[in-house]
Amino acid sequence: MPSNCQYIDTSHGTIAVEISEGGGPDVVFIHGNSSCREVFNKQVASPLFADYRLIRCDLPGHGQSSDAPDKLRTYSRPGLADAVLELLDRMKVREAVVVGWSLGGHVAIEMLSRSKIITGVCLIGAPPTGVVMAEGFCGRPLGGLGGKGELTPEEVDRFVAGVIGDTAEPFLRQAVARTDRDFRSMLFAGAARGTGVNQRDVVTATSVPLAMINGADDQIINLDYIxxxxxxxxxxxxxxxxxxxxxxPFWQAPDRFNAILSLFLADIAPR
Structure with a gap:
């Protein structure tokens, strides 16, 4: 599937966005904390999605995007949602299905609460929590590394192993190391302050179709809570x-994951 990378200026910084031109409905992929758009390579490469226009970006402070000029404004779940929505507006996207992994899933829920362009959401490893966020997770995510500022090389390896496992490619370690050192700490500080919507309330009230696809062996999120x-x-x-x-699961078991996602898209966004 042909693709190209663009750099689009927004009030949240310059965002790197890659578009795989399939000619069909728009599907937006949002990566997790300290990752990058390439984490979805196995979806872009799948013929199951050849007829969709796949859009994936590096969040501010990640990958090839710039660090946010106003970090306090941007480095939170609602701030990131605003950044992606502004990006899509500049791209003239009027309807889209959003696929969000981990932090990206939480960003997708925030987007859903403030925009009518979202026609479907697929959440991966993103428990929609309410007032008590800890209920959706198994202890402290990654032993606290998910909210730590600068990471040592050893901590980068532990971070990647915790979210991807032993199949991680070098670019994933580079993505963690590249992430703005202020991002993780500011993200978690905002969450502790209660910044953003009650995500459990959003998913229990919306009429937008939601798919929830998790790894059966996920040690970060509380599957029973979900x-x-x-x-x-x-x-x-x-x-x-x-x-x-x-x-x-989209990386560790792509064939099984892609089969489920393709059925979801076929139901709600016919090609």
Whole structure:
């Protein structure tokens, strides 16, 4: 699938965005904390999505995007949602399905709460939490590394191993090391202040179709908590668990993940 990278200026900084031109409905992929757009390479390469226009960007402070000029404004879940929505507006995207992994899933829920362009959401490893955020996770994510500023090379390796496992490619370590040193600490500080919407309330009220696809062996999120959420528009009425996959099933078990995602897209965004 042909693709190209562009650099688009926004009030949140210059954002690197890559578009795979399939000619069909727009599908926006949002990566997780300290990752980059290339983490979705195995979806872009799949023929199952050849007829969609796949859009993936590096969040501010990540990958080839610039650091945010106003970090306090941008480095939070609602700030990142505003950044992606501004990017899509500048790209003249009028309707899109959003696929969000981990932090990207939380950003997708924030987007859903403030924009009518979202026609479907696929959440991966992103528990929609309410007042008590800790309920959605298994202890401190990555032993606290998810909210730490500058990481040592050893901590970068631990971070990558915790989210991707032993199949990680070098670019994923480079992405963690590149992430703005202020990003992780400011993100978690904002979450501690209660910045953003009550995400559990959003997913229990929206009429937008939601797919939930998690790795069955995810050690970061509380899968039982997610199963207990009363989603108002849960696709096929169930949360999917991909066998033999952890926090990144789209990377660790792409064939099984892609098969589920393609069915979701076919139901809500016919080609």
């Amino acid at each position: 199963d207990d959420v009363r989603f108002s528009s849960l696709w096929q009425g169930r949360c999917f668990r991909v066998a033999n996959a952890g926090h990144a």
